[in-house]
Structures are given as structure tokens and as C-alpha cells.
Amino acid sequence: GQSLEQPSEVTAVEGAIVQINCTYQTSGFYGLSWYQQHDGGAPTFLSYNALDGLEETGRFSSFLSRSDSYGYLLLQELQMKDSASYFCAVRGPYGQNFVFGPGTRLSVLP
Amino acid sequence: GAVVSQHPSRVICKSGTSVKIECRSLDFQATTMFWYRQFPKKSLMLMATSNEGSKATYEQGVEKDKFLINHASLTLSTLTVTSAHPEDSSFYICSARPQSSYEQYFGPGTRLTVT
Secondary structure, eight states, rough: OOOOOOOOOEETTOOEEEEEEEEOOSOOOEEEEEEOOOOOOOEEEEOOOOSSSEEEEEEEEEEETTTTEEEEEEESSSSSGGEEEEEEEEEESOOOOOEEOEEEEEEEEE | OOOEEEEEEEEOOOTTTEEEEEEESSSOOOEEEEEEEEEEOEEEEEEEEEETEEEEEETTOOOTTEEEEEEEETTTTEEEEEEEEGOOEEEEEEEETTTTTTEEOOOOOEEEEOO
């Protein structure tokens, strides 16, 4: 079957660094995406890894290890507005995010 | 750039009726659009992949006769929920992929409530 695992909740304070892990087990893997979703809103793209290693985009970085079927999203210098749900998603051959993780709800405290 | 709209944003319908949801890419052409369903505080579930000018590819367990998808142009895909029932109530989100990119841009979603 297809499955992704993420922690359900993470809490951190403003200015801190937080890492959200994602492990996956899928048939067919073409890359791992990360999305942010605020309550009631649509997902917005954060980062994408097709190859092993670290991708950095401002305060957000994402890492992938295909041999370990593992990736993580790293959020630095946390801000209150970062409080949201974060989803990892596995991409298929046509670019479709065909499996989303269960999501991690991040709460940033003052 | 890369804006995707959905209409309507909210819809309430009676059981047994059909509802059409539109997904438009406003400033780019999308060869592929995707339809997702999301339950409250749950993850997104891919329902189908829609390619312009061809039949949609449905994920396992999704009834193609119940969820009709039409991708008539490079900027418009529609999802019609036929003979809706209360269990179809959900948040439906589309996304669109530009021709020259593997990235997806999500619409704002449509909240469907079937009474």
C-alpha cells in the first residue's frame, strides 16, 4: 500500500527551529513535496526534493534520503504566522501529488 | 502569477441534486489539473487527474460516474458531483500544473454541504 507518516502535532516558540519528519512507503516515487495549509485555506507549496540532499528556500529547508524513504522540513526563525498544518506528499510520474501525509499541526507560541 | 480559482467557494445543496465545481487557472495554461477531497482536520486525498482533451484518470475507490470530471480547455476543469448525498459533504480542492513545470498550484477550495 501507500503510506506516509508524520507527527500529528509539534509545538515550538517564536524564533526557534523545528523539524517535521516524514517517512514514506509507496509504489513509485518521483519526489517529495511539502505544503503549508492554514485553517480553511488551500495548501501552498513550500519545497520539493527529487534527489537526496538539502534544498533551502529562505527560512524553510527540506531534506530527502531516498535510501531511507525519509525526508524532513526544517523551519527556522519561527514566526506566529507559521502556525499551520504541514503536509508531505509523494509525487508520481506525471507530477501529481498522489499521496499526502496525514499532516503535522504546528503551533508557534509567543 | 500562477493563480488558480475555484467557483463556488461554498455550496449547499439538497440530497439527490448535482453540483458543479469549476477550477480555472487564471494566468497560465494547465495541461493537467488535479482534484482532491479533504475532510476536516484530515489530509488531502487525490480523487482524479484531469488532462486537457482526454478522459480523467480516477484513483482507486473513486466512482467516476459519481464524480464527473471535464477538462475542456487548458484553463478550465470542472467536477460535477452527481446525485449528491450527505456523505459527499467535504472540502474539494483543485490544483493545476503549468505546461512547463512539475509544480502544482492549488485553488482556494470549495466547501460542499449536502443536506
